[in-house]
Amino acid sequence: MKVTLLAFAALVCSFEALAQTPSMSEESFCSDRQDTSFVKDLTLDSHNLMPFRNHGGIGNGGVCWWHSRFQRNALYLTIYKPELAKPSIDEARVLVKEIRDAKNIIVIPGYKNFAQFANENEALIQRELEKWQKGDGVIRFAWVKGLSGSADNEPSKMKEIMDKIYEDVEINKNISYNKLQIPGIEAHAWLVVHMEKVDGGYNLEILDSNFSNKTEMYRYREGDTNFNYHDYFRFSPFLDNTTEMKRINKVISQKCNPDKLAKEAKKEEADKIVKEENLRG
Numbered sequence: 001m002k003v004t005l006l007a008f009a010a011l012v013c014s015f016e017a018l019a020q021t022p023s024m025s026e027e028s029f030c031s032d033r034q035d036t037s038f039v040k041d042l043t044l045d046s047h048n049l050m051p052f053r054n055h056g057g058i059g060n061g062g063v064c065w066w067h068s069r070f071q072r073n074a075l076y077l078t079i080y081k082p083e084l085a086k087p088s089i090d091e092a093r094v095l096v097k098e099i100r101d102a103k104n105i106i107v108i109p110g111y112k113n114f115a116q117f118a119n120e121n122e123a124l125i126q127r128e129l130e131k132w133q134k135g136d137g138v139i140r141f142a143w144v145k146g147l148s149g150s151a152d153n154e155p156s157k158m159k160e161i162m163d164k165i166y167e168d169v170e171i172n173k174n175i176s177y178n179k180l181q182i183p184g185i186e187a188h189a190w191l192v193v194h195m196e197k198v199d200g201g202y203n204l205e206i207l208d209s210n211f212s213n214k215t216e217m218y219r220y221r222e223g224d225t226n227f228n229y230h231d232y233f234r235f236s237p238f239l240d241n242t243t244e245m246k247r248i249n250k251v252i253s254q255k256c257n258p259d260k261l262a263k264e265a266k267k268e269e270a271d272k273i274v275k276e277e278n279l280r281g
Helices: 007-018 026-030 037-042 062-079 088-101 114-120 122-139 142-147 157-171 242-256 257-279
Strands: 076-079 108-110 178-181 187-198 203-207 215-220 233-241
Touching: 007 215, 007 257, 037 062, 062 076, 062 088, 062 178, 062 187, 062 215, 062 242, 076 114, 088 108, 088 122, 114 122, 114 242, 157 178, 157 187, 157 233, 178 242, 187 233, 242 257
Parallel strands: 076 108
Antiparallel strands: 178 187, 178 233, 187 203, 203 215
């Protein structure tokens, strides 16, 4: 059920007090991200969020999956340098593609924040989201993943799903990308920014591409078999695109902590060798 409790209002206010400005230099990019809450706190200021909501797409059914992924990439990987000249149309098009690809840190010249950049380049971003949708949904059949779950679950299964999302959000410190399975063949998506463990369940802070300029709160309690939020009817969330989140974290580590990344790579290789030896007997 949608939450209107005073306690949740207080929680939102406490989050808003921590609102952050984005990184303005390569040096601050790394120092900012030493605080694991920095990127999450960016979501508390609408200047860091998409200024336009989910729309368009195939059959005018929206581009929610890609809108949310683009938003997450921008939160994690962008630097803003308002003192520099704004990019040309062609340069802005390249920047939009780089945000989509999430393979490098992206410097955005001429703008103070993501909302400024996205507002002036909405047409370029929307076009890229629709290209992304067509590439994933038509060529790579990624839309099938949106049909793999159920809108309703047994309470025990629902708890298992929520525990897994909590681990990704609060233990692994990620902004979690969730697909939302609606009855039939529809699937939406949102980002889970924070989760608070409470007696009998979780309080979630989510960022929904249909209400893209602010986070909202939702309450899950053990025994629930589905979610019911705004006019989405009933649905069930499931964790998705965890590999993409790992790649984002790797890009940040390559920039800010290459020695740690190299050690982790050596450990992964050593673990792989041990596993292969064990399989050989």
